[in-house]
Amino acid sequence: MNGFGGLIPFLSHVRWQDLVDVLLVSYLLFRFYVLFRGTYVFRVIAGIGFLWVFQHIAGYLGLIVTTWAMRGIIAFAAIIIIIVFRNEIRNVLQARDIGAILWGVSRKPIETPAEGITAAVYEMAQKRIGALLVFPGKDDLEELLQGGIPWRGVVTKEMLLSIFWPDNPTHDGAAVVQGNRIMEVGAILPLSRRSDLPTNYGTRHRAAMGLCEKTDALVVAVSEESGRVTAMKNGGALEIKDNLALVQVLQHHTGRTPADLNARKMENLKLGAAALASIMLVAAVWFSFSRGLETLVTIEVPIEYMNRDPGMELMDTSLNSVDLSLGGSGALIKAIRPEQIKLRIDLSKAVIGTNAFTITQDNVTLPPGVALRRVDPQEVTVTLDIPVKREFPVQVDWIGKLPEQLVLTEARIDPPRVTIIGGSRILEQISTIYTEKVPLDNIKESGTMLVNLALSPASLKISSPSKEKVGITYSVVKHPPPAVVP
Amino acid sequence: MRHTAKQTRNIFICLLLLGLGRPEAAVPGQNDGPAAAEKTLGIEKIVMCEDIKDYAPANAAVVFSLAIGKVYCYSAFNPVPRKMTIYHSWYRRDRLITSRRLTLEPPQWATFSTIQLREPDKGPWRVEIRDADNNLLHVTRFSITD
Secondary structure, three states, X not given: OHHHHHHHHHHHOOOHHHHHHHHHHHHHHHHHHHHHOOOHHHHHHHHHHHHHHHXXXXXXXXXXXXXXXXXXXHHHHHHHHHHHOHHHHHHHHHXXXXXXXXXXXXXOOOOOOXXXXXXXXXXXXXXXXXXXXXEOOOOOOOOOOEOOEEEEEEOOHHHHHHHHOOOOOOOOOEEEEEOOEEEEEEEEOOOOOOOOOOOOOOHHHHXXXXXXXXXXXXXXXXXXXXXXXXXXXXXXXXXXXXXXXXXXXXXXXXOOOHHHHHHHHHHHHHHHHHHHHHHHHHHHHHHHHHHOOEEEEEEEEEEEEXXXXXXXXXXXXXXXXXXXXXXXXXXXXXXXXXXXXEEEXXXXXXXXXXXXXXXXXXXXXXXXXXXXXXXXXXXXXXXXXXXXXXXXEEEEEEEOOOXXXXXXXXEEEEOOXXXXXXXXXXXXXXXXXXXXXXXXXXXXXXXXXXXXXXXXXXXXEEOOOOOOEEEEEEEEEEOOXXXXXX | OOOOHHHHHHHHHHHHHHHHOOOOOOOOOEEOOOOOOOOOOOEEEEEEEEEEEOOEEEEEXXXXXXXXXXXXXXXXXXXXXXXXXXXXXXXXXXXXXXXXXXXXXXXXXXXXXXXXXXXXXXXXXXEEEEEOOOOEEEEEEEEEEO
């Protein structure tokens, strides 16, 4: 009960963004399942998922090398999947339109015209025309079929007779029928290596058996010698005695019999279960992120001042950054990138002079699931001013010690005055612009030098035509010896 | 022979009247141009120096070592139209450290102010010379170093 006691207040804080988040990712996961189920890709990814779980168990048990190896394999998994299964991925993405990829879950398959096919098969059987027809199931045949010629013609009795007509270039190999279309012709199927096949099985029948051993496709073979029709599926062969039996086999394979309607219902149930599993899995991941142990972290975030009146300038701020104490699950806190956190202060209502702002939640943008616990310091003052130009005398800031006996009698600065741009309030408090510190220690005789101006505060700028450097022409003389008192 | 302060001042004035303080076209050192507030008051010489000897500035310079202990601002005026007051305001950077009130007597006069140097006094300085109405007469600049 205690667990539920904590759960209810937690759920009351769930935002609509969290619901959208979970549903969106669940749907992506579900779509992934729908698109890749029955292919090797899905199995390999499931395997990688298993490896991931295994890696965490190994890590928990302290198996260092195993953890390291699992991590390495998983790290390369994405590349391995893309390289090894590029054909399957391409088929999924190319063979379907964008609608089918995004939401084509329950599209009703186009029915295979069993009667037309049966009529063609039995006419070929009577005329002793050899034929091989492949009706794919759920398994992907891409890797097993070789040398096929793309056809994409609508299935008709005449079309089939034409394809398998002797001396026709397409009569060798198999025709692949999907829905009401012949997708390709002249396809070479893998031969079965079974030794228990009937002796009267020639290459055509061995090829038919070879494919149906490896996949869930239905393959119908018409013997050129005997005119017998054989249907093969899941490694088994059934000799078809009459056309009705063939219609029944085809309808069963394409799911038009009552038994297959049940199978379709089962399929729908499977899809529903997959959808539910996707939601539960993603919700569990989200829950682990949001409900995980609370982690606190303090991050120094720079303050962005925005919407300043273009006529004013930001002369001074009490702070350039503040420490934000953030709370959230460990996973979310670890995943925070500095650019995801923004602290903005709106200066649209600021006036000339010093403006005080209190930093609140409204000023802070955080990644989803991360909460602001504390701001330190919470107050910031911003000084805005209108920039003005003023001319100031320049003075040298000498430091160090002149060599003994030397006196610096004169120092002329060129230019003696510079024009400075800065806030009117700041410039009111300044009467002199000083140079950077100029050491005296190396001065041996009169001379000249170029030195930089030291502008303080940093918001001050030198206005053209004044330059950042000024010249100093200085004169030194020997110190007169102390007067000798008689 | 011991002079009283009044006697010393009189001797100083007499020497000035005899021509020790001849007018000079330029004030040596790093100075801003004079801004005469009273047309008749003339600035003859304004200089920073290590000492005043024989009523004249000794070792005028623009950089002074802290070791000398004192620095003087010597100012001579000619003509002085009437008895008047001026101020020597000493600034370290832009902070006013001290302001000395000095009296000028006609027809010409020389006077000075001084400060005692301490370790925190290192840095750039200026002395602003203003009249009783706070009109700026002259600024002279110097530095205190090691």
